[in-house]
Amino acid sequence: MHAQSPYDILIVGAGAAGTTLAQALSRGSAARPTGRYRIALLERSLAEPDRIVGELLQPGGREILQRLGMGDCVEGIDAVPVHGYAVVKDGDAVRIPYNHTHEGRSFHHGRFIQNLRSKARTAPGVEIVEATVTDLIECPLSRRVIGVQAVRKGATQGEKEPFYATLVVVADGCFSNFRAQVYRAKPATNTVGHFVGVVLQDAALPIPKHGTVSLIRGHGPVLLYQIAEHDTRMLVDVKAPLPADLKSHILTEIVPHLPAGLQQPARRAVETDRLRRMPNTVLAPATQGGRATKEGVVLVGDAWNMRHPLTGGGMTVAFHDAELLARLLVALPDLGDWDAVGAVLHRWHWQRKPLAATVNILSVALYDLFGADDEYLAVLRDGCFAYFERGGTCVSEPVGLLSATRPDTFLLFYHFFCVAFYSIYVMFTRPRTVRVPGEKAKTLPPPGVEEYPLLCLKGVRVFWTACVVFGPLLWAEYRWW
Structure with a gap:
């Protein structure tokens, strides 16, 4: 067995939320004698992720990344500038431009996450460990979470290793394995449909460098945005129950109603590309700390709060949450004082509301209207x-x-x-x-x-x-x- 490794903070999941939180916390705490936290960032696989969402970053998210010193993570990955949105209905398009001083980015999700991980790896006090977290470790007497059990990549016979920390942060995404264990009462999730995704080659959007929402009567919206020089992501909203033949459904019910310039690339992509599905799940942010959750552990990112991906605001909320939570935590002299941490979580819950609630409500409300x-x-x-x-x-x-x-x-x-x-x-x-x-x-x-x-x-x-x-x-x- 490996030697036990005590840390100040363990972060489970090196995705958008986990990496930015590690970066934000690595700046240190004036309240700590040593100044720096010892942070372990645990991720099941450090290979490039392959997902069909998390590919559009709103201008507000870019501004937060810049404040965290991670603004260059959108560089070197063939990212495409985004200047606004276009909404298309019955062949007519209306342009919704960003303010001229604002600009978003769209990209292949995996390339962006790899850049975030590389940046976090060089942050002071941060250690990235490729390991699959299997269990939360609780103190037998207090039932407080004091660490995790994990299996390192390459461990012989799946040997579990304990990682101990003063505070455990769970950021393992929308399919979180630990959400139900953290809350004393399991939060309710609501799956409102699925996005079916393909990549179009050399497609011309109605308005270049604008995310496009195509409204099709009788069906959910279709979202398109360019993610590389030659690649355009198409996400087709399909409501439950899913058709038995998804490919036929998209080719006959969706593609003929897209803007004329997109129909041929879309048809070619659907016929030749692998159709990939992602459930669109909504999870309202419940309070943490106090009696709501177990002591010693915090949920962040999609493990805690999800909204519909139609508006591309998920990563922006995650970055904002990480920035704000880190700012509040580093002011604490002792992360082991759960009363103080609980008070911080309460302030965090409400201070994040102007941005998080706006993005969350807008995403679901627009989806209800557009679909x-x-x-x-x-x-x-x-x-x-x-x-x-x-x-x-x-x-x-x-x-x-x-x-x-x-x-x-x-x-x-x-x-x-x-x-x-x-x-x-x-x-x-x-x-x-x-x-x-x-x-x-x-x-x-x-x-x-x-x-x-x-x-x-x-x-x-x-x-x-x-x-x-x-x-x-x-x-x-x-x-x-």
């Missing part, structure tokens, strides 16, 4: 598209929320319900498109006065639907327990 599956959500989806067409603050302020450069939950509330009221106005005043199966779509003139009574009733239902979408999301973020 409209009833007539009232469809009114809101069409109204949202028309709202963006207005330009001005109807674009500049929402894109500040989307890019995580203007975190403001009240501003999100304001624009969401502006969209709701504008959707009702559009329903009364604009021509309507009627689709009959097997026939060509027909455009009808705006409703006449004689239709207003029924439209008023429908407008009430539309507003109520908006409340049903937004209200529970707001409650999940701001409830006090």
Whole structure:
């Protein structure tokens, strides 16, 4: 057995959250006599990850990386600048540009993670260990978590080795093996569908260097963004139950409704590439510390809080959480004082809200609208598209929320319900498109006065639907327990 290795902090998982937290904590603590933490970053495999999400970094996330001294991690990986979004509906595209001073990046996820790991490896006091964590170690008397059991890569006969630390941080991602063990009451996750991903070769987006959301009636949104010079990621939202033949479903139901310039590359990719699925799971952030979780252990990243990946805000939230948590922890003279750590976790939970809650609520609310599956959500989806067409603050302020450069939950509330009221106005005043199966779509003139009574009733239902979408999301973020 290897010698026991005492650390100040163990971080389980060297993904986006774990590496940035290690980097942030490595800057040291003025409250500690030695100044530096001894940090072990444990990761099952240090090979380049291969995932279909985590490939778009919003401008707000880039700013946090720069503050942490990790801004150069987006360099040298064939990353592509992102200047905003384009939303496409029925062949029309509306541009949603970032503020001219802001710029995101899109890239192959694995290359970016490898750069983050390389940066963390050179941070003072950080040791990266390739090992599979199998168990949390608890003190038999206090039930406090005091370390983990792990199997190092290459260990003979799968021999487990104990790693001990004052504080254990679990950052093992959306499929966390330890989430249920950390909480005294298991948190509820909600899988709202799946993204099916392929890579398109030499595809031309409707607006270059803009993430593209294609709205297809009767189906979930399709997200496209360039991740390298010749590679464009396409993510097709497929709701449960999944079709028996995914490839046929995408080729017949999705590809013909994409922008014309994307149909041939998409068809070629679906026919030749391996279709890969990723569940889109939502997990609201529950409080930690006190009696909510076991002593000595903290959850971060997707192990703790997940949102829909439609808006590409997940890594930004993870980086912001890591930066803020490290700033609060390094002010503590003793990480073993769980009352003090619990108080820090409480402050962290609420201080992260302006950015995290805004990103979380926006992602699920937009997905509900863009993936409209009833007539009232469809009114809101069409109204949202028309709202963006207005330009001005109807674009500049929402894109500040989307890019995580203007975190403001009240501003999100304001624009969401502006969209709701504008959707009702559009329903009364604009021509309507009627689709009959097997026939060509027909455009009808705006409703006449004689239709207003029924439209008023429908407008009430539309507003109520908006409340049903937004209200529970707001409650999940701001409830006090």
